[in-house]
Amino acid sequence: MRKKSIDWPDRLTVILIGVILSLIVFITLYPLLFVLFASFSDGDQLLAHRGLLWKSLGFNISAYTRALANPAIWSGYKNTITLVLGGVMLNLSLTILGAYVLSRRNVLWNKMLMIFVVVSMFFSGGMIPFYLVIKQLGMMNTLWALLLPFSIKTFHLIIMRTAFLSLPPSLEEAAQIDGAGHWTMLLRVVIPLSMPVITVIVLYTAVDKWNMWFFPSMFIQDRTLYPLQLVLREILIYSQTDTISSGAATGEAYKLGETIKYATIIIATLPVLLVYPFLQRFFVKGALVGSIKG
Known part of the structure; x- marks a missing residue:
């Protein structure tokens, strides 16, 4: 059977879409590549360079050596990992319990509770009372x-509740016939079938805790408790100020400081x-499951 040929307008449309998507990928990816190339560059050549950067200029790892020798980086990593692990466990536990209660069809005032949860998301208190x-x-x-x-976010709660509501009611009825209580239902039926959505919540929470810097800057004064992003912020803001105030703006400290900033960004985001990439397939599936039924 002869294959149907593709018309020229269709081919042009496919080519145009491919060009646009390639341009979007380039615009999204290039800033990260620039930071990566700059972090492995020589300070003199980097400062003298103008325009786009397509490769490292005079391959040099001294920026990483100096950055990793900074004890603030390692204490920041420790504090950030503590925040990520503690935040994920706390947020996931409370979100699952809250979503399970809100997803029960026979719970009294279920609709009123959900309305209260949604309203609280829009009318939460300001920063000063907080x-x-x-x-x-x-x-x-x-x-x-x-x-x-x-410890809990309304957005995560709504996603989890929606995922729990999408489970077939027959599974719950079968478990009840077998004598399962709520804890058995939650641990052996609901959670195993909702792992894609749970993975999404874990990823959301972990990234949120990993990137946290604003609230630590408000609540943390002890530098040994600074998370990694707050350490990175200090390096980015104050490294040039320190070198300029010390009269080394044109010296080796300033040149190395430029590459150290880029190296620190890579260390913090790597x-x-x-x-x-390993969680992407769960992320896509879980985001879809958590949004198809309300």
């Missing part, structure tokens, strides 16, 4: 100030970039 509550509870300058107040 700050005062944390200070009053004695959580200032502790990692608890970054864990407990953010773990997320390495983990995300």
